Amino acid sequence: MAGPDLIVRNVSWQDDMVDVWLGGGRILRFAPLGEKAEECALIDGRGALLLPGLIDAHVHLREPGFEYKEDIASGLTAAAGGGFRAVLAMANTKPVNDSAAVTRFMLEQAADTHPFGPRLYPVGALSKNLAGQELAPLAELAEAGCKALSNDGVPVANADLFRRALEYASDLGLPVIDHCEDPHLAAGASMNEGRLSGLMGLKGQPVAAESLHVARDILLAQYLNLPVHLAHISCRQSVELIAWAKARDVRVTAETCPHYLLWTEEMVKGFNTLAKVNPPLRRMDDVEALRQAVREGIIDILVTDHAPHADHEKETPMDEAPGGISGLDTALSLSWTLVQRGILSAEDLCRLWAHRPAEIFALPSGNLTPGDPASFILFDTDATWTVTPQAMRSKGKNTPCLGQDLPGRVRLNVVDGHVVFQDAIVS
Numbered sequence: 001m002a003g004p005d006l007i008v009r010n011v012s013w014q015d016d017m018v019d020v021w022l023g024g025g026r027i028l029r030f031a032p033l034g035e036k037a038e039e040c041a042l043i044d045g046r047g048a049l050l051l052p053g054l055i056d057a058h059v060h061l062r063e064p065g066f067e068y069k070e071d072i073a074s075g076l077t078a079a080a081g082g083g084f085r086a087v088l089a090m091a092n093t094k095p096v097n098d099s100a101a102v103t104r105f106m107l108e109q110a111a112d113t114h115p116f117g118p119r120l121y122p123v124g125a126l127s128k129n130l131a132g133q134e135l136a137p138l139a140e141l142a143e144a145g146c147k148a149l150s151n152d153g154v155p156v157a158n159a160d161l162f163r164r165a166l167e168y169a170s171d172l173g174l175p176v177i178d179h180c181e182d183p184h185l186a187a188g189a190s191m192n193e194g195r196l197s198g199l200m201g202l203k204g205q206p207v208a209a210e211s212l213h214v215a216r217d218i219l220l221a222q223y224l225n226l227p228v229h230l231a232h233i234s235c236r237q238s239v240e241l242i243a244w245a246k247a248r249d250v251r252v253t254a255e256t257c258p259h260y261l262l263w264t265e266e267m268v269k270g271f272n273t274l275a276k277v278n279p280p281l282r283r284m285d286d287v288e289a290l291r292q293a294v295r296e297g298i299i300d301i302l303v304t305d306h307a308p309h310a311d312h313e314k315e316t317p318m319d320e321a322p323g324g325i326s327g328l329d330t331a332l333s334l335s336w337t338l339v340q341r342g343i344l345s346a347e348d349l350c351r352l353w354a355h356r357p358a359e360i361f362a363l364p365s366g367n368l369t370p371g372d373p374a375s376f377i378l379f380d381t382d383a384t385w386t387v388t389p390q391a392m393r394s395k396g397k398n399t400p401c402l403g404q405d406l407p408g409r410v411r412l413n414v415v416d417g418h419v420v421f422q423d424a425i426v427s
């Protein structure tokens with residue numbers, strides 16, 4: 001057996017301190033601390049926690065068309081520093097990713113700017129120009145390299161079109177990700193509908209705008225016996241419907257985001273546009289249902305729904321500001337606050353951010369058993385950092401936790417044996 005070409009020393013792995021030996025892009029072995037090897041590159045992990053590289057199955061990287069908000073280069077740089085080994089990038093670009101030409105352009109931008117990762121997997125549009133009128137050329141998108149299909153951002157109101165999308169996507173072996181929102185109930189909403197939206201005089205979005213559409217998708221998936229993946233679930237009613245479906249072996253999977261596990265509608269008080277997101281932040285009862293759902297696997301994975309916007313777009317009245325939170329820089333630290341509070345375990349985070357997304361989207365395994373691709377991160381759980389525009393690598397500085405201190409720093413990100421991010425502290 002060839003020797004290692006890189007050893008990462010002194011890392012915390014399964015309650016032990018070990019050295020990780022890498023060779024040929026793979027994990028060779030976990031060795032006792034300080035075991036001698038032939039000459040090779042060394043990195044001192046300084047006791048940081050070894051975790052599998054994260055997968056974010058829902059990001060908006062804005063290129064082509066909205067490069068002033070984010071581009072593929074800056075988005076992948078934020079992903080690298082945030083601990084991600086791969087991202088799935090949504091199709092609501094300009095032009096929309098509804099053709100092989102746009103898919104190939106995105107893949108080329110990723111390969112040019114981040115040849116060793118994090119990997120970008122494009123998500124193709126379900127309908128042409130996301131208009132919900134006719135299907136996009138799904139086979140062409142699959143052939144060009146899309147890993148999933150979605151109309152994210154513009155929900156498909158036409159249930160017959162959505163049914164045909166599920167059927168074609170299944171023939172192509174691609175998951176369908178659905179943004180669940182009744183467009184009429186949700187129209188013009190700036191926040192959750194309830195007492196607070198009334199007090200603030202803002203149009204609210206009822207939870208039923210989401211859950212009606214969740215129910216539709218579940219009933220279609222059950223009738224057709226086909227899989228569907230539900231995006232960014234935000235409320236208890238949706239969780240209860242998904243639990244109902246899973247108990248009947250309906251092939252439904254679902255995601256939520258750190259912001260729905262941490263924050264409530266109270267965040268929009270003072271007309272804080274940074275907390276405007278779609279679906280909106282809900283009530284504490286919804287947050288509690290979501291926490292239980294991710295613990296129990298009713299909700300399968302965490303995603304950021306990374307939605308970068310420019311400052312001038314958020315510095316507007318609530319009803320004019322675009323919805324969205326920039327999430328790649330803060331996702332792991334925000335998730336870690338849930339571990340610190342005993343709401344999730346570190347093993348839950350590995351399942352929610354790495355193992356389950358790899359299964360759902362058929363991506364290479366990141367289980368970190370010897371022989372597996374060496375895709376892992378070192379996470380320094382003792383460190384804290386302040387969320388400032390300068391500290392964020394994304395062009396989008398739009399997060400309601402600006403100015404907050406968050407726990408944990410990514411010190412090293414290795415994708416398939418290549419270091420794609422390294423903090424000075426472990427060099």
Ligand SMILES: [Zn+2]
Nearest residue numbers: 152153179231
């Ligand atoms: Zn969405």
